[in-house]
Amino acid sequence: MVFPSPRRSVLLPALVLIVCAAAAFAEPPNSRQQALAQLASSETTARLEAIVWLANYGGVVDTPRLDALLRDDNALVRDYAERGLWALWSRTGDAALDRLMARGVEEMDAENYRAAIATFSEIVRRKPDFAEGWNKRATVYYLAGEYASSIADCGEVLKRNARHFGALSGLGLIYTQLERYDEALAWYRKALEVNPNMLGVEFNIKSIERRLEEKRGKRT
Structure with a gap:
């Protein structure tokens, strides 16, 4: 992500x-x-x-x-x-792939998600060890509401770059959308362990913690 x-x-x-x-x-x-x-x-x-x-x-x-x-x-x-x-x-080391990356980002920004998914899929096909190709496709899947595919691609990112705080925080976003809050918190906290400067992640953690406290309060 x-x-x-x-x-x-x-x-x-x-x-x-x-x-x-x-x-x-x-x-x-x-x-x-x-x-x-x-x-x-x-x-x-x-x-x-x-x-x-x-x-x-x-x-x-x-x-x-x-x-x-x-x-x-x-x-x-x-x-x-x-x-x-x-x-x-984000640097592929290949001028042609760099151009594909730029095109995919443009397609994603234009909300042309099917085209962006196709572009990033071509990048990971050509260079499967390039973590950011998987990460960009995970982002598009998330924006398109295809959460299972986004989770899978985030996993591919982390296989190649375990300290990719974008993918870690992205998993937090996905699990928040799925209302699987304990899992969301775990991923957000992992992201902060790597990059403690993510204020948005800190905000999301506090928001989820408040939500869980309110739920526990209603049960008692």
Whole structure:
């Protein structure tokens, strides 16, 4: 499932400009080695520059580095790390598949769900180890109300990326829709264990907990 808007699958140019404006005295990294070194910098702007570089030029191998920054002391760094992870997850490494991904997102945004399902199905057929292809199809299935298929695809995502907080929180959404609240809570909590910055997930947990308390109150 997609936690942020699909259009946030890459870092927006405006965000890069914000970093550059803030980092008046910091040089952006010009290599992966330099970017990795800057992730450990005490300077916030240096860490932001490093995240932007890895999001734009890095690979799946760099996801653990950005994952660790989901617990950074600085809120902006945490936000960039989350966006950077989505960018890395969404990159297929194949220009033709990247174009298919873009087409599928456009179809999903236009609520042309049958076409989007067909597009993402072609992606997972061509590259079955690409977790984000499964995740995008899970999202479309959810939007189309096909919850069993969405659950199955979320499972495929997690086989390939156990720390995919979008799929974890997506399962919470599905089980909420099915009114299987205990299962929804379990998945939401797993999502927060991976990414503690998901305010919407926190809200959903509190909402379900209140609902369950009210039900218990009516029974007594």
